[in-house]
Amino acid sequence: MSKESLIAAKELKRLQSYPVQFERFMKSHVSRLLKSNLVAVLAELQRQNLVFLSLKLYDAVRKEIWYRPDMFFYTDMLMMLARNKKVDEAKRVWEDLKQEEVLFDQHTFGDIIRAFLDNGLPSEAMDIYDEMRRSPKSPLSLPYRVILKGLIPYPELRKKVKDDFLELFPDMVVYDPLEDLFKHQERRRESEED
Structure with missing residues (x-):
């Protein structure tokens, strides 16, 4: 994982209890991650069995222009x-x-x-x-x-x-x-x- 991916994963975990800040972070930082970084963050959240966060990233990935089933x-x-x-x-x-x-x-x-x-x-x-x-x-x-x-x-x-x-x-x-x-x-x- 890149440094940017690690920071994003850490922040998502920290902000998950704060809906407003969480959504703001999703829009301002997560949406700007490169494809490989976004997928890496999702894989890390899945590995840690963080269901809520994994589903949020799952939805974010599916909205990306580069996403293919x-x-x-x-x-x-x-x-x-x-x-x-x-x-x-x-x-x-x-x-x-x-x-x-x-x-x-x-x-x-x-x-x-x-x-x-x-x-x-x-x-x-x-x-x-x-x-x-x-x-x-x-x-x-x-x-x-x-x-x-x-x-x-x-x-x-x-x-x-x-x-x-x-x-x-x-x-x-x-x-x-x-x-x-x-x-x-x-x-x-x-x-x-x-």
Whole structure:
């Protein structure tokens, strides 16, 4: 990150509790950052899981004249939102990418779905899975395997994806780690009892 980017990130964090000064800083300084600096500030805010600030910069980037819809731009936002369990914000970002007709490749779909699963958001993960199934991109086996592993704690959902996998790739075998299945089911039951 450049010195200008570091200063901008620091000031944004400092001013986030002061709406008037924050907006003034966004207009006077952030809007004048070079493309690489603006993107670097956004990446740093995402890395720090600063959701509010990341969304502000996300909106600022999308308004720039040089902005072009990009799969990686959206992937980074969705991964950060999944880590922070921000469902409404993730739905908003998903709607934006659909409007801009951004297409994910199958590996990226698998990674995003897995991020939502790993952060305890199976319903949202399955919504994205449905989008993956409707994608015009040819299905690949590896993303399905990544998703299936993430679905071990959710046997009902795993069965659905496993059936889809076997339909798409009839000559392949799905490994069902019995010990893992039983451990996750046992942990889930214990947490529900608490």
